[in-house]
Amino acid sequence: MTDASIDTHDGEPSRRDFIHIATGAFAAVGAGLVAWPFIVQMNPAADTLALASTEVDLSLVDEGSEITIIWRGRPVFVRHRTGEEIAEAEAVDISTLRDPQTDDERLVPGPDGEYRRQYLIMLATCTHLGCVPLGDGAGDYGGWFCPCHGSHYDTSGRIRRGPAPLNLIVPEYTYLDDSRVRIG
Amino acid sequence: MSGPSTYEPKTGFTRWLDQRLPIVRLGYDSFVDFPTPKNLNYWWTFGGILMVCLVTQIVTGVVLAMHYVPHVDYAFASVQRIERDVPFGWLVQNIHSNGASMFFLAVYIHMFRGLYYGSYKPPREVLWILGCVILILMMATAFLGYVLPWGQMSFWGATVITNLFAAFDGGTGIITNWLWGGFSVGNATLNRFYSLHYLLPFILAGVIILHVWALHVVGNNNPTGVSVKSRADTVPFHPYYTVKDSFAIVLFFILFAIFVFFMPNALGHADNFIPANPLSTPAEIVPEWYLLPFYAILRAIPNKLLGVIAMFGSLLILFILPWLDTSRVRSMRYRPIARWFFVFFVICCLLLGWCGARNPDHLVFQTGVDAEGHATGFTFLMLARINTAYYFGYFLIILPLLGLIETPKARPASIDASVLGGRKVSSSGAAVQPAE
Ligand code: HEM
Numbered sequence A: 001m002t003d004a005s006i007d008t009h010d011g012e013p014s015r016r017d018f019i020h021i022a023t024g025a026f027a028a029v030g031a032g033l034v035a036w037p038f039i040v041q042m043n044p045a046a047d048t049l050a051l052a053s054t055e056v057d058l059s060l061v062d063e064g065s066e067i068t069i070i071w072r073g074r075p076v077f078v079r080h081r082t083g084e085e086i087a088e089a090e091a092v093d094i095s096t097l098r099d100p101q102t103d104d105e106r107l108v109p110g111p112d113g114e115y116r117r118q119y120l121i122m123l124a125t126c127t128h129l130g131c132v133p134l135g136d137g138a139g140d141y142g143g144w145f146c147p148c149h150g151s152h153y154d155t156s157g158r159i160r161r162g163p164a165p166l167n168l169i170v171p172e173y174t175y176l177d178d179s180r181v182r183i184g
Numbered sequence B: 001m002s003g004p005s006t007y008e009p010k011t012g013f014t015r016w017l018d019q020r021l022p023i024v025r026l027g028y029d030s031f032v033d034f035p036t037p038k039n040l041n042y043w044w045t046f047g048g049i050l051m052v053c054l055v056t057q058i059v060t061g062v063v064l065a066m067h068y069v070p071h072v073d074y075a076f077a078s079v080q081r082i083e084r085d086v087p088f089g090w091l092v093q094n095i096h097s098n099g100a101s102m103f104f105l106a107v108y109i110h111m112f113r114g115l116y117y118g119s120y121k122p123p124r125e126v127l128w129i130l131g132c133v134i135l136i137l138m139m140a141t142a143f144l145g146y147v148l149p150w151g152q153m154s155f156w157g158a159t160v161i162t163n164l165f166a167a168f169d170g171g172t173g174i175i176t177n178w179l180w181g182g183f184s185v186g187n188a189t190l191n192r193f194y195s196l197h198y199l200l201p202f203i204l205a206g207v208i209i210l211h212v213w214a215l216h217v218v219g220n221n222n223p224t225g226v227s228v229k230s231r232a233d234t235v236p237f238h239p240y241y242t243v244k245d246s247f248a249i250v251l252f253f254i255l256f257a258i259f260v261f262f263m264p265n266a267l268g269h270a271d272n273f274i275p276a277n278p279l280s281t282p283a284e285i286v287p288e289w290y291l292l293p294f295y296a297i298l299r300a301i302p303n304k305l306l307g308v309i310a311m312f313g314s315l316l317i318l319f320i321l322p323w324l325d326t327s328r329v330r331s332m333r334y335r336p337i338a339r340w341f342f343v344f345f346v347i348c349c350l351l352l353g354w355c356g357a358r359n360p361d362h363l364v365f366q367t368g369v370d371a372e373g374h375a376t377g378f379t380f381l382m383l384a385r386i387n388t389a390y391y392f393g394y395f396l397i398i399l400p401l402l403g404l405i406e407t408p409k410a411r412p413a414s415i416d417a418s419v420l421g422g423r424k425v426s427s428s429g430a431a432v433q434p435a436e
């Protein structure tokens, strides 16, 4: 465009400016709409989502031991805690924690509204970079220890030392009856 | 540098073609008659070596893709089958897996060359930045490829690296689930990684074309850093550098062949011969050697988000290097102080690599014993922190300040003069020409 004055009326936006902007905006929205399916296709597919819940019978886990089950392709810890472990978890002053949570906040009440404090259910993925921590009282806090970069978790699965930013994640779950739980 | 073309078509057909698609002219001007400084040393042969590496990876990769099965149940076995049952599969697989290491060896030497001789300074900023893009694409490609054999290191490497991005979504899993196509690294992840591992090398090839194009606009730097001033400073690319590059490529391939034929797994990790198991993490996760320095930077910082930022920052800082270095003297041959800091920088990168391979809590050396009888001393974490500080300090403090306070040595009047031992220009700061 050699002569800009053709397009403007004394510096005021002209009809042509309006058409340019409107067309450009329309094309941008169109490009976004086309891009959207190509971005969203990478999300978990319907069949993956359909596998999203699993059931576990807690009575099969002996006191002082833990099992690892698979939920949505990732491991989940189910631990039957000893009285000592529970006491230790409850004694912690939560204001000293990196991710402050009481022990009860990490549990789900049963059908009768009572906590079954002996059963602790958490994702077995370190909140740092996703390794599976070692269990059965590993680490300096008697809970779990992630060997990848040295995160220590206590008997409630709360982060106490090391690079992990958050407590081990408690998945959504509900008690179906006294001892059976559905995760997801 | 790219002066008027001197190509003259000799036959009727080439004359006809030249007026329609001057592709022979392009090749002639780029690789035959291209005027090249006559003092390039062997550090300049790595560009050619890198070209050959890319072609090697693409050719062997396309062959592997004929036999590889991208499915969590078959991937591991299909790679074992390539190594054991497919005719010459062992050869192609070993070339491809060791080729990645050779590629990085060459690219790191190529980059240190650029750092030492100031090849990132005007007018080569865009050339340098394209190089940085190439490095990042190479890292992405190699990471994706390393996941494909679906061994324990593949799986857990993929888990750790994809979880880096969770630093940016506040633990909601939005980004990681999108990357995985599921709730953890799984079959959907393997499939998309395979697709992208196939794609990226071709994007890489495209960026390399831009890199070479930018090179041919501004011309080669050279060991003196002094700009080309006349025809006397240059020789035609062919035969002088075609032969020199070919010789270097042959030497490089001897090294390559030693790895492929005599120690094909020396650079790999034993845990990757165990099929991926989502329920058990190997005792120690280490990336391939060429990513170790960056892994050390990640772990040097106790906070997840800051660690991730530092790791990406260590790559991104290279992009702005042309504007961080304030010295107008390109070559460190004539920068008596800077060259020492450069030597320390190379050592720093090697030490970071060492830290990346070791457990951060283990000791480099012991100084004493604590109350409980455990050895105490200087840990790899401390070493990694010191070197991370130096890595960033080199770019953010040393190079910006040094350019202002250092007195450079006398530079030759021209490349020709340096080769023939001619007169020198004065060393006073005022005489420094723009970017020599
Ligand atoms: C920039 C170039 C490339 C690099 C740096 C690279 C790197 C890698 C690496 C490190 C591995 C893992 C090998 C192992 O640990 O055993 C791998 C595997 C693989 N790559 Fe590539 N690659 C490149 C180009 C390509 C291309 C162009 C293709 C296909 C056309 C390809 C196809 C494959 C296949 C099928 C595998 C799995 C089989 C195996 O692990 O040996 N690669 N690549």
Ligand code: FES
Pocket (backbone or CB within 6 Å): A126, A127, A128, A129, A130, A131, A146, A147, A148, A149, A150, A151, A162, A163, A164
């Ligand atoms: S993944 Fe657990 S500490 Fe890094």
